[in-house]
Amino acid sequence: MDKERNNKGHAAPKWIAASLAGVLWIMPVIGGELPLFEQGHASIAVAASSFTATKVSEEIITSGATKLKYKYTVTRSGSKAVGLADVIRVDLNNPYVSIDVMTGKNGKLTTRQSTGGMARETGAVAAVNGDYFNTGGEGAPIGGEVSGGTLVSTPSQLNGLYAFALTTENKPVIDDFAFTGTITAADGTQFALSGINKGAYSPEGGTSTYSHANAAYIYTDAWTAQDRPKNSSTTPTEVLVENGIITQISMNSALKVAVPAGAYILRTHGTAAKFVADHLAIGQPLTAAYSLQSKVTGETIDPASLKMMIGGHTILVDKGKATAFSRSVSSIGGYRARTALGYSEDGRYVYIIAAEKNDDSSGMSLSELQSFMTSIGVYKGLNLDGGGSTTMVDRPLAETQTTLTFDTEYGTEQRSIVNGLGVYTNAPQGELKGIKISGSSVLLIGQTAAYTLKGYDTYYNPVDVASGNPSWKSSSGSVSVNGGEATAVKPGTATLTAGSGSVNASTTVTVLGSGDLSSLKPGTASAPLKEGTVISVPVTAVTNSGASISVPSSALKWEFVGFQGSVQDGKLTVNTVNPGVTTGYAIARYDGFSTVIVLTEAAAVPWENFENVTYPIAFTTNASGVQGSATITDGSDNHAGSKVLSLGYDMTAGTGKMYAYAQLNGTTGKQVPAAATSMTLDVMGDKSLNWLRAEFTDNSGATVYVDLAKTIDWTGWKTLNIDLSGSNMKFPATLKRLYVVNVEEGQDERAKTGTVAFDNMSFTMPSLSSEAGxxxxxxxxxxxxxxxxxxxxxxxxxxxxxxxxxxxxxxxxxxxxxxxxxxxxxxxxxxxxxxxxxxxxxxxxxxxxxxxxxxxxxxxxxxxxxxxxxxxxxxxxxxxxxxxxxxxxxxxxxxxxx
CATH class of the missing domain: 3.30.457.10 (Copper amine oxidase-like, N-terminal domain)
Structure with missing residues (x-):
C-alpha cells in the first residue's frame, strides 16, 4: 500500500474529467468516486423529424477530396432554427488522396497546436480537429491513435468511446477498441501491459480507480514531456529500453530524461514495479507484444494492419440510421459546433463533418447531427471533439495554403489541441486545367483591392500563373483595374477579366452605393466634446443582405458641427470647440448615407480606488495547476498609503494557455453605468511579458475583452489610458475580471510567476442624455x-x-x-x-x-x-x-x- 501513496504519506489526488464541452476539463476527486464520463447508454436518439438539409455549394479541394456546404433548418420548441454544416468528402478509391492523424507540434504528443497550424506543418490540404483530451494533462488523446501505420497512443479503458480507423487495404472501420499487451523478461516471465503513451485517468470496468496503479505503461519518443504522466497517483519505477535492451533502471523514482529517439521507457507502479525488481536487469533484453481488440466482435487487430486511427466519443450512425449513444452524452449536449466522422455503405467515401456555431449558424444537437449525417449518406459514423474546439480548414481551389472554412465559436481564434485529422494529396503535377481570380466580390467607393490570378492543374493542385504577366480589364467604369489592382469608382457592377496565354477567367465585382446599405455604424456612438480628444472611429457598413464591411477611410466624407476636427488613420481629433457649444456632431457620409457620433461635455469619472470595497474579490483560473491570490492590500512606492487590488499568480504547474483572474463581485461584476469612451487605471507591472486584459459583459449580454497591455514590459506603477471607443460595447456594462494571460506560444520567454496590482480606475462617460440642455x-x-x-x-x-x-x-x-x-x-x-x-x-x-x-x-x-x-x-x-x-x-x- 505504501507504494501507492506519495512521499508525504497521503493519497495523491486523482485527476479526472468532469465534463465534456469541446475539450475535457479536469478536476481533482475529493471523497467519493466521480466517473470520467457519466455512465449508462442513452436510449436510441430521436432524430429531429423536422430536420432538412440542402446542399448550397460544392468545391473541389484536390483530386479525390471535395468540400460540400449545406444549409439546414430544424424546428426547436416550435421555433425555426437555421445553420450551416461543412463536409469534406474523401474518395478512398482515388489513388492520389489519403487521410492521416496530425499530432501536436512536429508529430509529437504532449505538445499542442491549432488545427490550422498542424495542417500547415504537415502539408494537409484540409483538416479537422480530432479526439477529446484532458486539458489539465500533458496533451495526449483519450482514445487510441495510429498515424502513418504506427501505434502512437492506445485506447483508454473507458466504455463506449468509438474510434475511426483505416486499414492498409483502405477499408474504413468504426469500432470500440480495447488494448491488450504483455512485456516479457529475459527469464520468460510476463506482465500485462496497460497501454502506450497514456495520461492519467480513472478507468472503467476494472478493479482500480487509478489508471496507473499496479500497472505498466510504455512511453515512446512520441511522448516529449518528462512527466510520464503527472498526477499518476503512485510512485513509479522506470526502465529505459534501447534497441530492445535495458540500459537504465530507476527504482521508486522517474528517470530524469525525456525518451531518447527510437527508445522507450517502461513506467511501472506497485505490483508492476515489483515485477521489474524481481525479473529485470540492465543489459538484459525486454520484449513487448500488443494488439487491439474489437469490443463488439472480439476480433484481434494488429496495429500494423492499420494506416491510421483516431479516437472519438459516442457512435452516432449505424447501418445508415441514427443509433443509440454508446455512452452518456449529457455533458456534451446543447446546440454547439460539432465534428464527426463517417463513411458510406460501400466504404468508398469518408465524410469529415463540421457543424458551424457562429453568427451565421445556430449549431446542432447530437440528434440533429445524426439526422444530418444520415441525410448526406453516412452509413456508420461517430462523434469527434466538438464545441469550441470545432475547427475545419481547407485549401481553396488554386490556393497554396489552407484557410478557416468557417468562423469557430470564438471567431477566427483556433484552440490548441492534441491531434486532428488531415487530408493529403500525392498527385503528380498535371497540365494547367483552369485559372481563377481571387479577391473581394464587393467593394466600397474609393476602396482599392488586390486581385490575383491563380491556376490549378488536372489534379486540382495549384499552379503558378502569375509569372506569365496576365492581362487585366474591367467591363465598366464602376471599377478601374491596373495590373491586378482594382479601384471602386462609382456604384454599379463590373466584370474583371484576366488572361494568361489562351486561358481566361472572370469575376464579378459589385461597388456598393448608398441604396445598397441598411446601416452605417461608427465604432462609438458618443464621445467627449473636449479639445484634444482623440478617439477611434472605425465605420462599418451593413448591406441590405446583412453582410458587414469595414468602410475604408478614403470612402468617407466627414462633417463637424459645433467643433473643428479632423479624421486621420481612423482616429477623430477634436481640435477646438465652438464657443457656447455643449453638444457637437461628427457626421460621416458614404455616398450620401450618413451616420453620426454625438460629442458632449464629459470628464473622467472616478470608478474604483479600492479604499472601501464592499463586494467580494476572488482569484480564479482556467487551468488546473495554476494558483494565485486576488486581495485588497496596501500599495507600494508612490501608491504607499493607498489600498490597491493585488493579483498574484503561479503558473508553473499549469499547461497550455493559462489565465489568472481577479474576479470582481462574484459572477455579477461591478457596473459601468453610462457609455464610456475611455478607461484610465494605474497598474503595477512585474515585467513578466505576459498579456494584461479586462473582461466586460455588456448590456446585450455579450462578453467584451479589452486589452490593457499586450505585454507587461515594465516594473513599478504606470498609468494606462485605454481607448474603449472601438470596442462596440453596449452600455450599461459590468467589469467582471482583470486578468493576466500567458499564451501557449513562446511561454519559455515569459515569467510564469508574478504579481500585478491595480488602482485609481476611472471612465470617461459622456452624458447619455445629450437632451439635458x-x-x-x-x-x-x-x-x-x-x-x-x-x-x-x-x-x-x-x-x-x-x-x-x-x-x-x-x-x-x-x-x-x-x-x-x-x-x-x-x-x-x-x-x-x-x-x-x-x-x-x-x-x-x-x-x-x-x-x-x-x-x-x-x-x-x-x-x-x-x-x-x-x-x-x-x-x-x-x-x-x-x-x-x-x-x-x-x-x-x-x-x-x-
Whole structure:
C-alpha cells in the first residue's frame, strides 16, 4: 500500500474529467468516486423529424477530396432554427488522396497546436480537429491513435468511446477498441501491459480507480514531456529500453530524461514495479507484444494492419440510421459546433463533418447531427471533439495554403489541441486545367483591392500563373483595374477579366452605393466634446443582405458641427470647440448615407480606488495547476498609503494557455453605468511579458475583452489610458475580471510567476442624455397661418403649416428654432439633415425612407418642397426627435411639447 501513496504519506489526488464541452476539463476527486464520463447508454436518439438539409455549394479541394456546404433548418420548441454544416468528402478509391492523424507540434504528443497550424506543418490540404483530451494533462488523446501505420497512443479503458480507423487495404472501420499487451523478461516471465503513451485517468470496468496503479505503461519518443504522466497517483519505477535492451533502471523514482529517439521507457507502479525488481536487469533484453481488440466482435487487430486511427466519443450512425449513444452524452449536449466522422455503405467515401456555431449558424444537437449525417449518406459514423474546439480548414481551389472554412465559436481564434485529422494529396503535377481570380466580390467607393490570378492543374493542385504577366480589364467604369489592382469608382457592377496565354477567367465585382446599405455604424456612438480628444472611429457598413464591411477611410466624407476636427488613420481629433457649444456632431457620409457620433461635455469619472470595497474579490483560473491570490492590500512606492487590488499568480504547474483572474463581485461584476469612451487605471507591472486584459459583459449580454497591455514590459506603477471607443460595447456594462494571460506560444520567454496590482480606475462617460440642455417648451401653430407661438410669445414665420392628403406638414427650421437643434439643406441632393440632442435625422424630399443615426428606416409619407420651402411630416419628425404632438380639430391647431 505504501507504494501507492506519495512521499508525504497521503493519497495523491486523482485527476479526472468532469465534463465534456469541446475539450475535457479536469478536476481533482475529493471523497467519493466521480466517473470520467457519466455512465449508462442513452436510449436510441430521436432524430429531429423536422430536420432538412440542402446542399448550397460544392468545391473541389484536390483530386479525390471535395468540400460540400449545406444549409439546414430544424424546428426547436416550435421555433425555426437555421445553420450551416461543412463536409469534406474523401474518395478512398482515388489513388492520389489519403487521410492521416496530425499530432501536436512536429508529430509529437504532449505538445499542442491549432488545427490550422498542424495542417500547415504537415502539408494537409484540409483538416479537422480530432479526439477529446484532458486539458489539465500533458496533451495526449483519450482514445487510441495510429498515424502513418504506427501505434502512437492506445485506447483508454473507458466504455463506449468509438474510434475511426483505416486499414492498409483502405477499408474504413468504426469500432470500440480495447488494448491488450504483455512485456516479457529475459527469464520468460510476463506482465500485462496497460497501454502506450497514456495520461492519467480513472478507468472503467476494472478493479482500480487509478489508471496507473499496479500497472505498466510504455512511453515512446512520441511522448516529449518528462512527466510520464503527472498526477499518476503512485510512485513509479522506470526502465529505459534501447534497441530492445535495458540500459537504465530507476527504482521508486522517474528517470530524469525525456525518451531518447527510437527508445522507450517502461513506467511501472506497485505490483508492476515489483515485477521489474524481481525479473529485470540492465543489459538484459525486454520484449513487448500488443494488439487491439474489437469490443463488439472480439476480433484481434494488429496495429500494423492499420494506416491510421483516431479516437472519438459516442457512435452516432449505424447501418445508415441514427443509433443509440454508446455512452452518456449529457455533458456534451446543447446546440454547439460539432465534428464527426463517417463513411458510406460501400466504404468508398469518408465524410469529415463540421457543424458551424457562429453568427451565421445556430449549431446542432447530437440528434440533429445524426439526422444530418444520415441525410448526406453516412452509413456508420461517430462523434469527434466538438464545441469550441470545432475547427475545419481547407485549401481553396488554386490556393497554396489552407484557410478557416468557417468562423469557430470564438471567431477566427483556433484552440490548441492534441491531434486532428488531415487530408493529403500525392498527385503528380498535371497540365494547367483552369485559372481563377481571387479577391473581394464587393467593394466600397474609393476602396482599392488586390486581385490575383491563380491556376490549378488536372489534379486540382495549384499552379503558378502569375509569372506569365496576365492581362487585366474591367467591363465598366464602376471599377478601374491596373495590373491586378482594382479601384471602386462609382456604384454599379463590373466584370474583371484576366488572361494568361489562351486561358481566361472572370469575376464579378459589385461597388456598393448608398441604396445598397441598411446601416452605417461608427465604432462609438458618443464621445467627449473636449479639445484634444482623440478617439477611434472605425465605420462599418451593413448591406441590405446583412453582410458587414469595414468602410475604408478614403470612402468617407466627414462633417463637424459645433467643433473643428479632423479624421486621420481612423482616429477623430477634436481640435477646438465652438464657443457656447455643449453638444457637437461628427457626421460621416458614404455616398450620401450618413451616420453620426454625438460629442458632449464629459470628464473622467472616478470608478474604483479600492479604499472601501464592499463586494467580494476572488482569484480564479482556467487551468488546473495554476494558483494565485486576488486581495485588497496596501500599495507600494508612490501608491504607499493607498489600498490597491493585488493579483498574484503561479503558473508553473499549469499547461497550455493559462489565465489568472481577479474576479470582481462574484459572477455579477461591478457596473459601468453610462457609455464610456475611455478607461484610465494605474497598474503595477512585474515585467513578466505576459498579456494584461479586462473582461466586460455588456448590456446585450455579450462578453467584451479589452486589452490593457499586450505585454507587461515594465516594473513599478504606470498609468494606462485605454481607448474603449472601438470596442462596440453596449452600455450599461459590468467589469467582471482583470486578468493576466500567458499564451501557449513562446511561454519559455515569459515569467510564469508574478504579481500585478491595480488602482485609481476611472471612465470617461459622456452624458447619455445629450437632451439635458434642450429647452422644455410648448409651441403652437395654426394650419395656414404664418405665425408660431412659443411659450406664449408669438413670432412671424415665412411658411405656414399645411394639411395635405391627411398629413400635417410643418417648416422644420422653425420647429428646431423653438425646441433646440438645427437643420441644413443640400439642394443638389434635396436632403435635409436634422440635428437635435443625440439624434441625427437625414430626410430626402419625396422619399419615404429616412436615416436615423445611421440606420435606414421607412415612413408612411415623405417631405415635400413647396414654393421653395421644405416642409416635413410633423408626426415623423416629432416621433423621431422625442417631441409630443397634439391636434385640435376645431381650430386646426398643432401643439408641440418637449
Amino acid at each position: 434642450l429647452p422644455p417648451r410648448t409651441a403652437v401653430m395654426v394650419i395656414g397661418q404664418k405665425t408660431l407661438t412659443v411659450n406664449g410669445t408669438m413670432k412671424a414665420i415665412d411658411s405656414a403649416p399645411l394639411v395635405k392628403d391627411g398629413t400635417t406638414y410643418v417648416p422644420i427650421r422653425y420647429v428646431l428654432d423653438a425646441f433646440g437643434g438645427s437643420a441644413s439643406w443640400d439642394p443638389s441632393t434635396r436632403k435635409i439633415m436634422v440635428l437635435r440632442g443625440s439624434k441625427a435625422l437625414d430626410l430626402t424630399v419625396n422619399k419615404k425612407e429616412f436615416i436615423l443615426n445611421g440606420k435606414r428606416q421607412s415612413a408612411e409619407v415623405a417631405p415635400i418642397l413647396l414654393q421653395g420651402r421644405t416642409l416635413v411630416p410633423l408626426r415623423l419628425v416629432s416621433e423621431q426627435l422625442g417631441l409630443t404632438v397634439k391636434w385640435e380639430q376645431k381650430t386646426k391647431t398643432v401643439i408641440i411639447e418637449s
